[in-house]
Amino acid sequence: MGPESAGSAQRSHVDRLYHLPMITPQGGRRSAMVPDVEVDFGAGPTTVPSTMRYVDLTGNGRIRVPAQGAVDWSQLNKLPECITVEWSGADRGVVEAVAARQIRFLYWHDASGTVDLTGTGVTDVRLDGIGLRSVRLPESARVLLLREPPESLEVDAPESGHRMDLRLFSRGPDIRIPGGLSRVSELWLKVAGTVSASVLTGLTDLEELRVSFDDPPGVFADAQDLQAHRGLRTLQLDDAYDWDPGNLPELPSLRGLEINGTRRATATVVKARFKATDVRISIHGAKSEAWLAAHMSNPFRDWVEDSKPFGAAACEAYTRARSAIEALAPTASDRMAVAEHALRGLIAALNAIDAEYQLIDTLRREQAGEVFFELAAQAEVPVDQARRWFADRDF
Template identity: 40%
Template sequence: MPAGAKAAYRDATHGPVMVDLGDVPRTMYATASSLTLPAHLANVRWPALDALPQLTTVRCSGPDRGLAEALTARPIIQSLVWDDPPHTVDLSTTHLTTLTISGTGPRLLRLPPELIDLHVEGEPPAAVEAAGEGRWIHLSIAAFSRGVSNGLHGVRRLDLRASGDLSLTALEALTDLEWLHIRWNHPHGGLLDDSRLSGVSRLHTLRLTDAYGVDASSLSHAPTSVRRLDVNGIRRSQSELLMARHRGTPVRVTVWGAKSDAWLASNIDNPLRDWVDDDEQAGAAACEAYASALRAIDHLPADDPATATRAQPILRHLIEQLNAIEERSEIIDTLRREEAADAFFDLAQRAGITDSEAADWFDEWRDF
C-alpha cells in the first residue's frame, strides 16, 4: 500500500465533504467506507473519490466508464460489487481483494493477483484470467447449473448454491479442490448418482446445507480423501443412514438440524424453519406465525391500491407474535433477526409495500 494512501486514510477528517461525481453534488462524511455510483452517469468525475480517503467498497452497474482505471489509482478500494458489467472486464491492475459480479456476466473477466473472494451471483463469465487458475480464490457461485468458468480450475475453496438435483461431475476438472460447500435453495434437490467426483483427490471437507432432498446413498461415492462431512439440515431418516454408512470409516460426520418428514411436509418452505433447532416450541410458534401471515397476505386482492394498507396490520401482528416469542424464549439472536427481517420483507413485497416503508415498520415494531 503506498505511503500516501495510508497517510490519507489515517488522517481523514471526520466532518462532511462535498462529493461531485458529475450529477447532483452530495454531502457525505469524509470517513465513508462505501459508495454507490449513479448508473445513469455516462461520464463520472472520478477525482471526486479523493474526498473519501477511507472509501473501501464501491457498488456500480453497467459500463466501465473509467472504473477500472479509477480503482487502480486508489489502492484503498478493495471491494467491488458490479451489476450487469460489460462483455470484457479487466480489473487486473486494481487492488481488489473481494469482487461480486451479478446480473448478466462478462464473457471475459481479468482478475488482480490479490483477489481472494469472488462471488458470482448471476450469469458466470465464459472465461476468467486469474493468478494460478484461481488457486488463492474462494469462489462462490449463487446459481450453479454447469461447470466452473475456464480459468478458475485451480480453485481450492468452492461454495455453491443450487436448486433441485445436482450433478457434481462438472467439478472433476477442479483437481486441486479441497473444500466444497453446497447450499440448496428451493426446490431442495439431491446429489445425482453420477456425482462421484472421482477426479478430485484432494477434497478433504464436504459441507451440505438444507440437504432435504439428499439421499444418504448418494454420498457413498465421495472421494476417498474426504475426512470431514458436515450436514446442516437433512431428513432425519437419511441422517441415520448417513451416520451408519460412515461408521468405522476415517470420515468424521457431523449432522445437525435433522427434521422429520412430517415436519418438513408442512414447513420445508418456511424461512423460519431452522428456529426449531434452537427451541422446538418457540421455533414451531414462529413458523406458524409466519405461515398464518403468508396465508393472510396471499388472500389479499392483487393489483388493488388498498392491498398495502390492508397488509399493514397483518405484518404488525407477525412482529408482535415474534416479540412475544422472544420475550418468552430469547431465541432471536443476530442470525434469527436477519431471517425474521428477510421473511418480513418478502411478505411486504408480496403486498406491494416498498422496501423503505417495510424497513421503517420492521424497526419501529420489533423489540428484538
C-alpha cells in the same frame, strides 16, 4: 445479539462462510477524536466519519452519486481507511478508482460487458448482472462470488483460478462453472431446490465443496460423480433434506463432512458409515419426519435449532403472512391494504418474538429481510414502499 447457545455458535461459523467479508463503518459509539468529513461524489454533500471503511455508492446508502454523468472519485481520498466499495451499473470510473487506492473488496451489482480488474489489488470480488460477459481478475484475487451468472460467462483468472475460492449463487434451473476456472480449490454452490454433482465436471483441483439449498427439498443428485475429485478434503451440505448418502463414493482425501439441516434417518446412516474412519462428522439440525411434514417449505424452519418455541413462533408468523398474500385476488381493490397488513403483521410478530427470546442476530435479521422482500415482491408491493415497512422493525 441474543444469548449464546450451541445453535448460535454454529451460526457464527456458518455466517463467516456464508458472506463475503463486509467491511462496515466502525460500530458502537464514535470517539469525539474521530473527525467527520464532507464528501460530494456529484449528487450533493454528505457528512460521514473519516474512518469509514465501507462505502455504499449504489444509492441505498447515505452517500449519493449522480444517476448519470461524472462521478467525483477523488472524494475517496477523504476516506483513507476505506477498503470496500459497493457499486451498481456501468463502470463510470469505478475500476480506475479502485485501482488507484487500497480497495480490497469490490461488490458490483448490474455489471455488464467485460469487467477488467487486472490493474487493481482487489482480493474479494462480488458481481452480478445479466449483461456480464467476461471478467478478468488480478493476481491478488482470492474470492469471487457470482450471483445468477450468465451461462456464457468467461473468467480470466491467474492459473485458471488455482487456490481461489469460487462462490456461485443461482436460483435458476441450471448452473454452470464459468469457463477459465478449472483449477479452483474451493467452491460454494448456493442453489434453489436441486443440483447435480455433474456440474463439477472439469474441475481438477477441488479440495473444499459446499452446497447450500435455498428451497426444499434439497436434492444433491449424482453424488457418485464426486469420485472424480479424489483430492476433495471437505464436503458441506446445507438443507439437503433429500439426498441419499449411499450414493456418496469413497473419497480417499475426505477428512471433514458437515451437514446442516437434514433428516434424522439420513444423519443416522451418515454416522454409521463413517464410524471409526478418519472423517470428522458434524451434523446440525437433524429433524424428524413430523417436523419436516409441517415446516419443510418454511424459510424459518432452522430457527428451531436455537430454541424450539422461538423457531415455532417464527414459522407460524411466516405461515400467516404467506397465507394472507397467497389469498390475494389479482384485481382486488384492497390488494395493497391487505398486503400491508400481512407484511406489517410479520414484522410486528418478529419484533415480539425477538423481544421475548432475543435470538434474532445478524444472520437471522438478514434472513428475515430476504423473506420479507420475497413476500412483498409476490404481493407486487413497490420496493421503496416495502423498504419503509421493513424499517419499522425493532430487531
